[in-house]
Amino acid sequence: MGDASGIGPEIVLRSWCEGTLGDDVVVYGDVAVLRHGAGLLGLEVDWDALPVVDLGLLSAADHRPGELDAKSGAAARAYVERATLDALAGTVAGIVTMPMNKEATQRSDPSFVGHTEFIAGLCGVEKVTMMLTAATPSGSIAVTHVSTHCSLAEAIRRVRTDRVLDVVHLTNDVLRRFLPAPRIAVCGLNPHAGEHGLFGSEDIEHITPAIERARAEGIDATGPHPADTVFFQAVHRDRYDAIVCMYHDQGHGPMKLLAFDSGVNVTLGLPIVRTSVDHGTAFDIAWQGVAFTDSVQHAVAYARRLVSG
Numbered sequence: 003m004g005d006a007s008g009i010g011p012e013i014v015l016r017s018w019c020e021g022t023l024g025d026d027v028v029v030y031g032d033v034a035v036l037r038h039g040a041g042l043l044g045l046e047v048d049w050d051a052l053p054v055v056d057l058g059l060l061s062a063a064d065h066r067p068g069e070l071d072a073k074s075g076a077a078a079r080a081y082v083e084r085a086t087l088d089a090l091a092g093t094v095a096g097i098v099t100m101p102m103n104k105e106a107t108q109r110s111d112p113s114f115v116g117h118t119e120f121i122a123g124l125c126g127v128e129k130v131t132m133m134l135t136a137a138t139p140s141g142s143i144a145v146t147h148v149s150t151h152c153s154l155a156e157a158i159r160r161v162r163t164d165r166v167l168d169v170v171h172l173t174n175d176v177l178r179r180f181l182p183a184p185r186i187a188v189c190g191l192n193p194h195a196g197e198h199g200l201f202g203s204e205d206i207e208h209i210t211p212a213i214e215r216a217r218a219e220g221i222d223a224t225g226p227h228p229a230d231t232v233f234f235q236a237v238h239r240d241r242y243d244a245i246v247c248m249y250h251d252q253g254h255g256p257m258k259l260l261a262f263d264s265g266v267n268v269t270l271g272l273p274i275v276r277t278s279v280d281h282g283t284a285f286d287i288a289w290q291g292v293a294f295t296d297s298v299q300h301a302v303a304y305a306r307r308l309v310s311g
Contacts, residue, residue, distance in 0.1 A: 003031030004100025005078040005107075006060055007069050008283025009293040012039060014100060017295045018052055019045050024302060028053040028094065030085040032077065038062040043291050057084060067289035075106025082117065086124045089274040095309045096275030097121075098301045101283040116151045118269050121276055130271035131169045133176065134253060134280055135304065136261030140240040143260075145253040146173045146270065148246065157249035161191050161204050166212035166246070172270040173244050174221050179308070187232050187242040188213050188225035189252060195226040209248075233260075263294050266304045277305040 004010020015036055017023040029036075033049075033056040040047045059077040066074065085097045099117050107114045114120060122130045135144040148169050149157040170186060177184035188209060190196055196205035209226045216223040227235075229247070233256045236242040247253030257265050258280070265280035279297035287293055 003029055003036070003078075003081060005103045005283050006032065006035045006064070006074040007066050007071050007106070007288060008101055008103060008285055009288045010078075010100025010102075010279075010283065011036060012043070012289050012291075013279075013293055013295045013298050015039060015045060015047070016043070016291070017298050019047060020295065022295070022299050024306075026306075027098075027302060028055060030055045030057070030081045032057060032060040034058075034061050035065045038065045039067075039289055042067070042289050055084065055088075057081060068285045070103060070106050070285070072106060072109035075103055075108070076110040078102045079107050079111060079114065079120070082120065083124060086121050086274065086276075089276075090125065096277070096305045098298070098305050099276065099278040100298070101279065101281060103283045103285070117276075117278060118150065121269060121272065125272050125274065127271055127273065129168050129172070130269055131172050133173065133268045133270050134257045134265050135268060136257060136265040138237045138260060140237055142243070143236050144173065144177060144244040145257050146244065146246050147250060147253050148248045150250045152250075154249065158191065158204070161208050161248050163208045163212045163215075166209055166248075167215055169246050170212060170216045170221060170223050173246055174216075174223075176268070176270050176308075177244055181243055183222050184243045185241065186216075186221065186223040186244045186246060187227050187236060188223055188246045189229045189232060189248055190226035191248045193228070193230075195228045263296050264300050265297075266301045268304065268308070275305055275308045277301045277308070 003014050033054050088094050089097050118132050131146050132150050133144050133146045146169050149160040174184055190205040192202040196202050205226045213223050213225055229252050267278040267280045269276045279301050
């Protein structure tokens with residue numbers, strides 16, 4: 003259900019009451035917080051019908067809407083850990099995560115970087131990437147990342163041929179569940195994809211070799227493409243099914259402009275299905291009944307699609 007201080011548990015609860023969550027969903031979290039939140043929102047909830055794995059970590063008195071709280075951050079981490087372990091055990095078919103606040107969680111776990119890295123660690127895998135996906139006027143578009151939650155300086159260091167190729171493989175593998183031959187555009191790192199070395203050598207030395215290796219394996223990968231035009235070509239010219247981006251904001255900025263309320267975050271490379279809403283805890287509007295609920299519905303729907311695919 004995410005950080006109790008944020009909108010995660012709120013939109014889960016409101017979606018359940020709207021009848022849009024689905025009867026195959028179980029909530030990992032704290033019943034005491036959900037009950038207290040329902041009172042704040044004036045919601046009538048059939049608590050016998052709502053399936054909750056109650057970890058019993060927070061009481062109603064611990065519920066602090068809109069506040070950065072270490073106890074809520076630690077509880078949110080525990081919800082994800084329990085759900086991930088249950089998914090690994092086959093108790094649930096997949097997990098859909100609500101937003102956590104990194105600063106709140108780091109107060110009890112300074113090593114915490116984000117959902118993706120934490121879940122990958124629990125699953126014992128290293129080759130993972132974050133994919134954002136959303137519907138556009140030309141169809142669905144997927145965006146994957148060579149790096150995500152690190153500094154820009156570190157992101158540049160991580161642009162290496164093997165890592166770029168790994169992300170192309172992960173992208174191609176998941177999209178082949180739905181498409182026979184996904185068209186993958188690989189972004190350059192530098193402006194104009196380096197302009198033939200004028201603006202840096204990374205595109206020539208590290209990205210181009212990865213694309214050549216992917217193509218030799220039969221993958222329809224092209225590039226490196228200038229990041230300032232490739233999204234237009236994908237969305238408005240229907241040239242690509244997926245875009246591999248070199249760092250967090252290169253992919254997240256355009257995707258949040260295109261589909262802030264409907265984008266879905268998917269972790270690729272895990273032995274389990276994991277999706278997430280593509281927004282944060284929004285402390286400024288939490289538990290006021292104004293946060294949109296479409297995001298959780300899209301994330302659950304995509305998890306179902308991956309499970310059935």
